[in-house]
Amino acid sequence: MRFPKSKALCSVAASLALATTLLTGCGAPASSQSAQSMQSGDASSQDVPEARKKAIAGEGIVSKFIGDKFYDKKVTNEIEALEAIKSAYDRIGADNSVVLELNAERPVEDGNTYYIFQQRAGDVLAYGASVKLVVNKDGNVVALASSVLPNVKVPETKSKIDAKKAEEVVASHCKETDGVDVKIEPNATEQTVIIVPGTQDRYTYAWVVYTQNYMQDVAKDMGYLAHYVDPEGAYMYALPISEPHNADAIAGDKANFDFDKYKEDTWKGTVTLHDGKTKEISVPVLVDPQTNEKILGDAKRKIICVDYAQFNNEEKLAPRVGDGTSFDNTELLAYESFIRVWDYYDSIGWTGPDGEGTPTLLAMDYVDSNGQPQDEAYYIGKKNGFQTFTFNRLNPDGENLDVIAHEFTHCVTSTTMITNVYNNDMGAINEGMSDVMGNLIQMLVENKPEEAWLMGAGSGRERTLRNMKDPHECRQPEYTWDTFYAPHVTTPTKLNDLGGVHVNSSLLNKLSYRLDQSGMSPKEQFALWMSIALTMTPHTDYPQLAEMLPWCLEDLGYSKHSDGLKAAIGETKLTLTEEPDSMPQGNGRISFVYPSAELGNSGEIRVNVVPKDSDKPILAYPAANTNKVSIFVPAGEYKLVCEVGNDNSKNFIYRDGKWDQVEAVDVTMMGENTLVKVEEGKTLELTTQGLPESL
Numbered sequence: 204m205r206f207p208k209s210k211a212l213c214s215v216a217a218s219l220a221l222a223t224t225l226l227t228g229c230g231a232p233a234s235s236q237s238a239q240s241m242q243s244g245d246a247s248s249q250d251v252p253e254a255r256k257k258a259i260a261g262e263g264i265v266s267k268f269i270g271d272k273f274y275d276k277k278v279t280n281e282i283e284a285l286e287a288i289k290s291a292y293d294r295i296g297a298d299n300s301v302v303l304e305l306n307a308e309r310p311v312e313d314g315n316t317y318y319i320f321q322q323r324a325g326d327v328l329a330y331g332a333s334v335k336l337v338v339n340k341d342g343n344v345v346a347l348a349s350s351v352l353p354n355v356k357v358p359e360t361k362s363k364i365d366a367k368k369a370e371e372v373v374a375s376h377c378k379e380t381d382g383v384d385v386k387i388e389p390n391a392t393e394q395t396v397i398i399v400p401g402t403q404d405r406y407t408y409a410w411v412v413y414t415q416n417y418m419q420d421v422a423k424d425m426g427y428l429a430h431y432v433d434p435e436g437a438y439m440y441a442l443p444i445s446e447p448h449n450a451d452a453i454a455g456d457k458a459n460f461d462f463d464k465y466k467e468d469t470w471k472g473t474v475t476l477h478d479g480k481t482k483e484i485s486v487p488v489l490v491d492p493q494t495n496e497k498i499l500g501d502a503k504r505k506i507i508c509v510d511y512a513q514f515n516n517e518e519k520l521a522p523r524v525g526d527g528t529s530f531d532n533t534e535l536l537a538y539e540s541f542i543r544v545w546d547y548y549d550s551i552g553w554t555g556p557d558g559e560g561t562p563t564l565l566a567m568d569y570v571d572s573n574g575q576p577q578d579e580a581y582y583i584g585k586k587n588g589f590q591t592f593t594f595n596r597l598n599p600d601g602e603n604l605d606v607i608a609h610e611f612t613h614c615v616t617s618t619t620m621i622t623n624v625y626n627n628d629m630g631a632i633n634e635g636m637s638d639v640m641g642n643l644i645q646m647l648v649e650n651k652p653e654e655a656w657l658m659g660a661g662s663g664r665e666r667t668l669r670n671m672k673d674p675h676e677c678r679q680p681e682y683t684w685d686t687f688y689a690p691h692v693t694t695p696t697k698l699n700d701l702g703g704v705h706v707n708s709s710l711l712n713k714l715s716y717r718l719d720q721s722g723m724s725p726k727e728q729f730a731l732w733m734s735i736a737l738t739m740t741p742h743t744d745y746p747q748l749a750e751m752l753p754w755c756l757e758d759l760g761y762s763k764h765s766d767g768l769k770a771a772i773g774e775t776k777l778t779l780t781e782e783p784d785s786m787p788q789g790n791g792r793i794s795f796v797y798p799s800a801e802l803g804n805s806g807e808i809r810v811n812v813v814p815k816d817s818d819k820p821i822l823a824y825p826a827a828n829t830n831k832v833s834i835f836v837p838a839g840e841y842k843l844v845c846e847v848g849n850d851n852s853k854n855f856i857y858r859d860g861k862w863d864q865v866e867a868v869d870v871t872m873m874g875e876n877t878l879v880k881v882e883e884g885k886t887l888e889l890t891t892q893g894l895p896e897s898l
Contacts (some may be wrong), residue, residue: 206552256669266295275671277342350742369410458562458588465489511566534599564589582613609641624694628744630704635711671712679709690826692807723768791881803830862893
């Protein structure tokens with residue numbers, strides 16, 4: 204599978220009449236709202252549901268997949284593609300309120316073309332609502348995947364200022380802030396929709412006012428400045444550009460780093476690994492012609508390594524500069540591994556993390572808001588014109604190609620899905636895709652059979668991050684409703700891991716492992732999962748994925764693996780949506796209904812089920828729209844702790860047959876009167892006495 208240059212439309216920024224607001228919601232570090240990480244327990248709560256209700260009064264997303272021939276005419280362009288989609292409106296649950304706008308046209312060399320449409324509702328982009336039409340090389344429609352929001356009713360939104368007022372705002376700002384009497388370019392001011400600074404997929408209207416570039420020390424080669432003013436009349440920021448109305452100005456987002464001003468060179472040397480062994484590596488560097496300083500950066504691939512804190516807190520690019528002979532080992536290894544992943548994707552025609560060759564920024568030495576180092580690697584999203592990733596110094600993740608490829612793939616799937624609904628099945632699939640493709644890339648690029656199917660196995664951590672062939676080792680389920688399985692939640696929050704996104708990802712991992720065991724090669728699997736990434740929509744869940752997988756397999760000509768795929772889907776039970784009455788062998792069930800439906804569905808409840816001789820809990824949450832906690836666990840004795848509240852949470856332990864509130868919890872000190880016994884094949888119904896009905 205190879206990708207020639209796509210006809211991407213820079214998302215909504217190519218159109219001037221779109222959004223006042225596009226609502227966002229993925230797990231994120233620090234102040235970002237769009238990051239994805241391998242770690243569990245770090246995802247921020249989402250603000251999408253309530254905010255979306257205020258913007259769009261619809262009846263909820265309808266998600267469908269059509270894998271049969273439903274349209275007889277040929278499709279060769281976006282207009283014909285839209286006609287084909289409209290012919291299937293009845294089948295996909297759409298109505299006349301559903302308005303679609305082309306986001307990108309992505310061809311696969313000697314194969315399909317994917318027409319990707321975003322739903323627009325009045326002036327608002329409907330978050331997570333999109334349609335993908337798949338057309339083969341002969342122009343025949345072969346599939347359609349959709350997640351649409353029918354019956355939308357959007358309040359009209361208008362800017363409170365006009366072009367003249369926007370120009371006055373800019374003139375005043377330049378005079379008061381920079382002491383410059385600027386000359387406004389006549390008849391050039393326009394409206395656009397730009398990404399909200401610091402986010403990946405939240406947009407807002409803005410006025411663009413053009414002036415001559417008076418900041419020559421910032422961008423000498425740029426003759427103009429594009430100034431952005433929000434609909435309320437507040438000055439936002441300025442962007443150096445080559446000319447008014449160009450793509451950078453319209454997008455309001457540009458990677459402000461001049462790769463061309465640096466000389467290209469190579470750093471070769473020895474790095475020390477976590478186990479004391481050494482490795483010879485060679486990486487590209489950029490040389491400042493004035494100071495002769497070498498910095499970690501690559502002009503060919505447009506990658507630059509900078510300090511995380513300065514970029515995140517001050518939006519400054521502080522390139523990583525060596526002492527002339529060396530750089531930090533962990534940063535060198537992360538940089539080198541990232542280049543290797545970049546090159547593998549490029550070998551199939553997917554250039555850069557987003558397939559468009561957008562400049563990439565690696566923000567090194569990830570720290571929290573207090574400056575404390577954090578053990579996380581993240582894909583932050585697109586910030587300041589860069590596809591941005593963060594890495595830390597606490598663990599040498601750069602030694603693990605699969606970990607770096609995991610983060611890289613988060614950008615790949617975010618790009619193909621336009622917007623990323625990062626919760627419940629959708630978030631788990633997103634994490635699973637990064638696990639699977641990261642693992643496959645490591646197998647395809649490196650010869651380390653001992654690390655196959657073990658994510659982060661070579662990092663020197665206490666344990667691997669994921670065991671894809673034995674998920675139980677890392678406290679993840681092997682199939683839907685298995686031990687450790689996390690049910691869907693009504694309100695995704697940090698406390699419930701956004702509905703188990705880092706827990707239920709193992710279903711995809713196990714499926715991929717089973718495909719390998721049935722004889723599917725890593726190269727074939729990589730093509731299959733890239734096909735899935737191109738086909739699925741933001742609301743593709745596990746049951747829909749079970750429909751897409753056989754279709755993608757047949758479409759790629761891999762029918763010899765059909766039996767293996769069918770068996771893998773059956774083993775992972777992707778289509779099982781309701782909790783079964785029967786229990787896994789050797790398991791019993793713990794169950795109770797939280798006494799307050801409002802609190803139970805709020806995302807403020809987590810139950811920790813701790814085996815008698817362990818301090819590592821099995822996590823349980825109230826299931827979506829039921830406020831019922833129900834979990835399968837191996838027969839045995841357990842201690843139970845219920846956390847109530849995301850911030851300043853209250854802790855309750857199950858003691859003497861009821862719940863008691865305690866100031867602090869140390870499960871190793873909980874006595875015999877806190878033990879409950881779970882018998883194989885039986886359900887232990889707990890009382891709710893003592894649990895609060897409000898925060």
